[in-house]
Amino acid sequence: MIGSFVMTSGWHDMLDLFVERYLDENALTVAVAGEVDMDNACQLDDALQDGVARPGVRAVVVDLAGVPFLDSTGIRVLLSGRHRADERGVSLVVTNVQPVVRRMLEVMGVLTLLTTEPDVLEHGSVARGNPQRKAG
């Protein structure tokens, strides 16, 4: 995994991050290609903030299939995108996470958060039911 990253990282130098957006009904896919670090994470941030705020968009899917490297700035951008989406009632999940990036998200303990739909986190198997919720 890192081997192919080392081998193929050359062409990314020439370019900034590739960010492409596809809108299908009310779901927006943000497809990212390139190594995400401090130098270009703002591009991803712009795309996420814009996507979440776009009228009519109910769900944002961040496709990381083309991302072999993601640093803490990138993680921060994804978390803040998720946070903003939650506030607006929009779902935002990350998909096609490559092994190296997956490991980083795991190390930071945010993999499940970023790859799970918000309603699954709230109502799914993780926190199934809360009949004893205290009222006051």
Place this chain on the structure above:
Amino acid sequence: MPDGDPMSRMVGDAEVVRNVFDAQQPIVVALAGPELTVVAATASYRAYTGRSELIGVPIREVFPEVLGQHVFDILERVRATGEPAFLKDLRVQIDRPDRVEIFLDLNVRRQRYFGGTVAGLIVDVVDQTEQVHARRAAARRAAEAEQRYAEARDVIHALQVALLPSGVPVLPRVEVAASYLLADVHTAAGGDWFDAMPLSDGRLGLVAGDVVGHGVTASAVMGQLRILIQERLTATGDLVAAVAATDRMAARVPGALAATVCVAVLDPASGELAYCTAGHPPPLVLPRGGDGRFLPSSGAKPLGVVPDDTVAIRRDRLEPGDMLVLYTDGILERPGRTVAQATVELAQVATNVAADRALRGDSGTAAERVCTQTLELLTRTTGHADDITLLAARMVDPQPDFALTIGRTPRVLSYVRRELASWLTAAGASKEDVLVLQHAVNELAANALEHAYADTADPPHVAISATLHDDGRVTTRVRDHGRWRDPRPSSGRGLGLTLAANLADTVVIDHDEHGTRATVRHRLSRPARLLTDDQLISRPTHRQSAADPFLMFDQPWAGESRIRVDGPVDRESAPAFETHLITATASGTRNLTVDLTGVTLLASVGVAALHRLTTMSTTNRASLRLYAPPGSTAHMIMDAVRLPHLTTDPDE
């Protein structure tokens, strides 16, 4: 007496024939007529049916529920076509008087009267119940034996994997590799081991050993011997003392007696080599560009055999580029080869492989090539009857330290990552370690560029260096000359430092008026190759199963944000647990109280998650209050691991 009836003359008197027929052991029954009525039956048949008066009864009434419809169909077909039928192991349940299951072979053929008119069917029945039971029992025993054997083999392999070192060190002046070929399934040995350990004075300890015996016991003894030698050698650096301690242990510990071992200590600076071959075949030296030669045995006996034996050692010297190979006797005791033949072959094949004349195009270091290709080539034709272990160490020139000075230029971090990766790869670092250091250095360099010069007009100027030491650790430094700024809440900086600290062995940051220096230390290792005949044994990986449900709910009655956790926080549920808390603290930027009163189990993964959360919150100057009252499970665990927490409810 025979009378004038031709049948009586041929077959015998009707009365006699009837008696003889009735006494037949094989069950015979004759059926006739459209209803397949019983017209003749032996006593044995009557005993089976439990009825004495069967003559004239249709077969369907004799066994209404016993024989399935398909049996009646077969009887009808035989009568219609004349084609005999054979039903094997027909399973039948009969009441005699208890319901029992029997197995019958049925031979059905059509019978003609003497004159040729079709009269009916003759059915021979042979009880196969005992044979079927015997066959089934044998099959069951075989399956059980197979299962037990597979389990035992798995245990041995798992033990070996757990007891052997997970890898070999990566050193600046010695290239180390190891391979371990497991005996085939019918042998399941498990007594071989290898070890490679840097000593505190820069020398390298190398061990290959073999315990007498097979199976779990051999593996367990191997594990004890390995640790003892490793501990003695790293503690004292004294080859004689380490072997002597092992010798004494082998005399005491059942199963360790007569184990053989080769222990070598190599000084990579001078090439000086000291070694002891305690009953073990001597090391092989593959000189650069020359033919392999075996070193002489040091003359020591197998471990524990001679009480208080003095440890005989020998010395030699390696030149730059030379490779030392330690091995176990499995490679010399291959089927169809004498030890003498196999020894010559080993030297020849290893020489060719070291010179890269054998199987071209294999990736990996020269030492790794020798370990895997030699095994492959030697066992390809002969197979092998025992475990085989190879450990190779080659003297190499150290490569220059890594040094890079960067400024704030486009894509500079990408450049740093690539340069560092190629330096580390050239130094022999595994992909895993390259990944870790790339990420850690990326974060520290980003920090330095971003924050160190925020308040100054000076252009950022960050120096990155890396050195691989003789102890197998790499030290990477990131220095800047700007002004240190403590991480602020909600800056990306805390996250970056946390990421670096979580990946590398240690991350230390110190700063003074001249700037900040971040030091990352990380021990490098390369995986040893554990092989079976046809595949690499992959190490058991962490199995991620669905999170075990546990209850967590917000408690709006509390003043600040508060979460209560109930149930087990174990390996299954910990990831979800951590995710929830990260979300609730907004990645450590928001204050939160976590009520752990209802936690029934707090596993180490849960403790680790709480530690990470505490660090994340502290870094971002947020308050994470963990509440666990005295007597609670969480309190006991957190007390034991010294994880700070409150024992009175902060929101009461």
